[in-house]
Each structure stands twice: as C-alpha cells, then as structure tokens.
Amino acid sequence: MNDRLFAVIPCAGTGQRAGAPVPKQYRTVAGKSLLQHALGGFDGCPEFAQTVVALSPEDGHFDPRRFANLRYAVRRCGGATRHETVLNTLHELPDFGARDNDWVLVHDAARPGITPALIRRLIAAVRDDAVGGLLALPLADTLKRGEADLRDADAAQRVLRTESRDGLWLAQTPQMFRLGMLREALDAALASGEAVTDEASAIEAMGLRPILVPGSLRNFKVTWPDDFALADDLLR
Numbered sequence: 728m729n730d731r732l733f734a735v736i737p738c739a740g741t742g743q744r745a746g747a748p749v750p751k752q753y754r755t756v757a758g759k760s761l762l763q764h765a766l767g768g769f770d771g772c773p774e775f776a777q778t779v780v781a782l783s784p785e786d787g788h789f790d791p792r793r794f795a796n797l798r799y800a801v802r803r804c805g806g807a808t809r810h811e812t813v814l815n816t817l818h819e820l821p822d823f824g825a826r827d828n829d830w831v832l833v834h835d836a837a838r839p840g841i842t843p844a845l846i847r848r849l850i851a852a853v854r855d856d857a858v859g860g861l862l863a864l865p866l867a868d869t870l871k872r873g874e875a876d877l878r879d880a881d882a883a884q885r886v887l888r889t890e891s892r893d894g895l896w897l898a899q900t901p902q903m904f905r906l907g908m909l910r911e912a913l914d915a916a917l918a919s920g921e922a923v924t925d926e927a928s929a930i931e932a933m934g935l936r937p938i939l940v941p942g943s944l945r946n947f948k949v950t951w952p953d954d955f956a957l958a959d960d961l962l963r
C-alpha cells in the first residue's frame with residue numbers, strides 16, 4: 728500500500744449522557760484518561776504518518792504534559808457536532824502532507840479499548856478496497872423498540888415491539904476511508920442538512936457500501952455513567 732495512513736480523533740464532545748462535570752474523554756479509567764487510552768492504540772502503530780486530535784476551540788482540559796510520550800498533533804477545530812468536528816479536521820489534514828488518496832482512520836476519543844491489533848485488522852481488510860470500511864459488531868441480543876428517546880435513560884420504558892436483528896451490526900470506530908472521498912461525502916451530507924453520526928453513513932448516502940469488519944466488545948464507546956467502571960475493569 729503506497730497511500731499513507733492518517734488518524735483523526737474527534738475529541739470535542741461534552742459527554743452529556745455521561746453526566747460528568749468534565750467531558751468524558753478526560754475522565755480517568757485504569758490510570759489514564761479515555762483520550763490517552765485511545766491515542767495509545769494509534770501510538771502503537773508507527774505506520775501512521777500522523778494522528779490528529781481535534782479539540783473544541785474552548786477546551787480548557789487538554790494538558791499536553793499528560794501526552795508527552797505519545798506521537799500526535801492537536802487542532803482546535805471542533806464543531807457543534809461530531810460530523811462537523813471530523814469534517815473540519817479533514818480540511819486541515821493537507822497541512823500534515825495528506826493527499827486525497829491517503830487513508831484516514833477516524834476514531835472516537837471515547838473508545839479507550841482500541842488496540843493496535845484491532846486497528847491493523849481494519850487496515851488489512853480495507854486497504855485494497857475501492858470504498859473503505861469500519862469496525863462493527865454483529866448484534867448479539869434480542870432487539871426491542873422502546874417508546875422514548877434513550878437520551879433520557881431514567882424515563883420508564885415499555886416495549887413497542889421486538890425488531891428483527893437479522894443483518895444488523897453495531898458501528899464502532901475506527902472507520903477508514905480515503906481522505907478525498909470522505910471529505911466530499913461529509914461536505915455533501917452537511918450541505919443537504921443530513922445529520923450523520925458516523926463516517927460510513929455519509930459514504931452510504933453517496934450510494935457506496937463500506938465493508939463491515941468484525942470489531943470487539945472491548946472497543947465499546949463510553950457513553951453512560953456506569954460505563955466508566957466497566958472500562959476501568961476492562962482496561963486494568
């Protein structure tokens with residue numbers, strides 16, 4: 728593979744569902760912040776040309792002294808949504824020498840369980856593909872549709888119905904696409920007012936079909952208050 732590898736770590740969220748006073752990516756589990764864990768996965772892959780962490784312009788929590796031994800760059804280009812944060816960062820990647828044909832792996836700062844082995848599993852599965860792909864997990868549980876928005880986790884819920892889980896996967900990160908294609912896809916989704924929650928959705932909206940590469944439970948996204956204890960147990 729002659730095309731180079733870049734990583735983008737969106738880190739500009741506020742972590743509202745986690746309910747902590749500090750954005751969740753700065754909370755400590757197993758001795759390190761979620762961001763340190765996530766960055767560590769990419770630091771273990773020297774084949775990357777650059778890893779860029781995207782912070783909110785107002786971020787007052789990032790302390791470079793805690794990341795002294797890791798190879799990364801920071802851009803304060805976070806937007807109001809993850810979609811905008813990622814897109815803003817892609818527009819800055821040429822500053823690091825990235826070209827449109829190079830691969831970009833986008834990985835949530837809130838997924839501390841990523842490992843070099845998982846990153847390399849994705850790269851190996853996708854590197855020769857024309858579209859790209861993502862880590863994902865086939866749904867293992869029975870799937871219920873509830874009544875209310877899950878953002879209100881305490882609201883009493885009743886089952887509306889059971890949905891088929893056939894063919895359903897849970898999208899994880901990293902998600903790996905060529906820089907030019909991904910920038911165009913996210914630009915187009917933004918222009919059309921379409922809210923995309925991951926990179927693959929924008930690629931799919933162009934009529935393309937990313938590869939689903941089996942990920943791992945350990946790569947779960949820390950989202951709810953109880954998830955910190957789980958991540959701590961897992962990563963210790």
Ligand SMILES: Nc1ccn([C@@H]2O[C@H](COP(=O)(O)OP(=O)(O)OP(=O)(O)O)[C@@H](O)[C@H]2O)c(=O)n1
Nearest residue numbers: 737738739740741742743744807808809836837
């Ligand atoms: N405007 C935003 C929103 C989210 N993210 C990042 O996207 C990743 C996944 O998003 P999510 O888990 O939804 O994080 P938050 O938006 O922080 O959480 P919540 O939705 O609970 O507020 C996180 O690493 C988060 O920091 C980002 O860079 N910019």
Ligand SMILES: C[C@](O)(CO)[C@H](O)COP(=O)(O)O
Nearest residue numbers: 809835898899900924925948
């Ligand atoms: C990208 C993602 O991690 C895939 O599961 C997820 O969609 C990001 O979280 P959000 O809550 O949708 O912003």
